[in-house]
Amino acid sequence: MARSTILIADNSCMIRKGLRSILQNLENSEVIQLIDNKEDVCGIVHKRKPDILIINPDMLPGDCLDVKRELFNENKLSLILLSNRKNLKNDLKADGYINYMDGQNTILDMMQEILNKNNKSSFPNKNSETISSREKNILKHIALGLTNKEIADQLFISIHTVVTHRKNITQKLGIKSVSGLTVYAILHNLISMDEVK
């Protein structure tokens, strides 16, 4: 089963990071991006196509019909509302609700329920970006800032092999620059920013 992808959109940096930290306890999911700007929501949702969108109603682009259609009609995406308002359930319909004051267990239970529901339908897959696990590993080393030579030494393979892998990666992903690959690796949780130097 592919991991469910989650987007978090909230004005507060602390809330975003805190929620991500809590959600790291979930097995079958990964938070792929945090959004802090109302204007970015539409574009990023379209680009990343998450399975779950956790969003503060304040960030909901009221005028963006595209996202709403995707949210409510196509039913591809689970919508979870994140807010400090108590009576949100009565005002807005969504698949789930998280309050700023909710404890970790409350949040995790609710999320697990959503994940179970989503995976029941068992859609095949859609991620065309299928790089092999070996390639993922190489990519990780690239994003960490190692040279081809260093990667080769570390993995006990020849530099030619590294080069070949690298060629395949850049071709598959359509990303040529090291910075692009680095961002890709971060976004896909291959590395964390702390590790890089």
Added chain:
Amino acid sequence: MARSTILIADNSCMIRKGLRSILQNLENSEVIQLIDNKEDVCGIVHKRKPDILIINPDMLPGDCLDVKRELFNENKLSLILLSNRKNLKNDLKADGYINYMDGQNTILDMMQEILNKNNKSSFPNKNSETISSREKNILKHIALGLTNKEIADQLFISIHTVVTHRKNITQKLGIKSVSGLTVYAILHNLISMDEVK
């Protein structure tokens, strides 16, 4: 220089974890405990003796004179108030204030100031990370994935100049790899992840 210790007390799990995540970017400090229960504050502060207490006023034990004495008289401990109220500064005196909506940089700047004040005794400064605004701009382009040639064309300068800037940047920051520079640029808000390709 010993690392400064920080305690965080707030009702919201998300806020606690989010703030801790943000503060991990600080060099000379570490968050030693998160407190979610008003009753525990006094005891934990006494036991752990942190250098900095970040606390939601709702958690402040109004009846606990010990903590207050330590806070305001002995002046050993820096008090930072954490809240979603805007007008907090007028109501309560503290060494610093964090609003739920504050961005990461705002928070880190404020905290760094507190840390510097506390550590005034020792070292003068250490932020050798002073790259010029021009260098910042070059760095931005590097992190965006442009080649030296492309940067030169875009800024109407010769490729030699770009190379020289690049040399200075890598020397000043001590970061050699493009991926490292990319992460640096993201972390310092020179670019956002979306822009990279």
Added chain:
DNA sequence: CGGACAATACCTACTTATAGGTATATTATA
């Protein structure tokens, strides 16, 4: 005024990376 710094430019020698190939053994999997 004079020194420090920033921005610019150029040079050589050297290292790394990219783009185009070909090729073979192993491993899934239809």
Added chain:
DNA sequence: TATAATATACCTATAAGTAGGTATTGTCCG
């Protein structure tokens, strides 16, 4: 079991980046 995909290896040429310099303008500030 065939076939596709993966991991491995090597090649040539060319492009790009790094490391070590030097040098000329400005501008800001003590």
